């Protein structure tokens with residue numbers, strides 16, 4: 050058993066938290082160990098034990114040999130918003146935005162949208178949870194609606210998840226004003242503005258947030274964490290996660306519910322029998338938005354969605370161009386992949402649907418491609434022999450309609466991940 054748990058002080062959008070424990074303190078599971086200074090969320094220990102390290106980046110706790118599932122409960126609060134703050138709830142789908150801030154403003158006649166899209170292929174813990182506990186997600190929507198006085202709830206879920214939809218439909222009549230919106234299986238269907246477009250047939254501007262459409266979007270696991278905090282006074286100390294890829298127990302997904310935060314990712318891989326021979330990288334997150342992790346140092350955090358061990362990268366010791374998407378891998382991730390393939394990067398171009406807003410790439414209409422022929426031509430002129438792209442399903446389709454005609458090969462940044470698990474590649478729709 051592992052006895053060392055690491056708690057990064059930044060598992061959320063905002064600034065790193067301030068530790069409120071010291072080396073040699075004895076702590077109990079559920080105890081708050083760090084508090085936000087400004088935008089952020091409280092951090093609680095998932096294990097009982099001894100604090101062995103505190104610095105500006107993390108707190109390390111040596112866990113007692115015997116652990117209990119019990120925990121120190123959060124204090125009584127007057128509102129659901131305060132409960133979310135005390136419990137340290139953040140967007141569990143990967144974004145990590147503090148939930149108490151998302152719920153800060155009332156949206157009378159507005160919508161709570163449950164993001165049950167689980168947009169990243171391979172990751173499957175959200176859908177598995179919904180299949181087993183549909184009423185918990187619905188209760189989460191009910192509490193979130195109550196918190197901001199929203200009058201409507203919508204569950205956004207991919208149509209392909211028929212079993213989860215059936216489970217929800219069996220209990221949804223017990224809840225007032227909550228409906229289900231079925232979505233197609235394309236990437237990035239789970240992007241917030243793509244969800245709003247699907248429900249209301251209206252695109253928000255890249256500068257606009259869902260609140261401007263009178264909507265608040267919360268991931269399925271985030272809603273479940275609200276239920277646990279409201280009903281059981283439980284802080285966020287455990288995380289659901291999918292582990293998959295090149296593993297000794299096969300290349301199918303392994304879903305783990307309620308893994309203590311701070312658990313080393315190596316321990317999760319070992320639970321699946323360990324890595325099966327040579328591998329390319331350990332991806333933290335999903336195939337589209339995940340990044341290469343460090344098997345020796347990384348731990349499960351409040352936002353970890355997946356741990357995927359991939360096959361080795363193919364070699365391509367020639368010139369490549371990088372086509373960057375706002376909703377998939379960024380330039381750094383594409384450079385990382387080019388480097389691992391032994392390629393020389395001769396050009397980097399953004400998808401033409403990108404607008405740079407406050408220094409960040411934003412897509413005008415996520416998943417709705419403007420055409421990529423002109424971009425392919427620019428890469429050709431720069432001397433690229435192959436493109437490494439991170440585009441959405443729709444744009445990958447249009448890249449495939451233009452680049453090969455110019456003699457350019459195409460490698461989608463998810464290719465090695467999908468080949469690992471025998472998943473269809475992102476190419477033509």
Ligand code: SF4
Nearest residue numbers: 374375400412416441
């Ligand atoms: S249109 Fe472009 S930026 Fe937008 S999701 Fe597709 S590839 Fe990404």
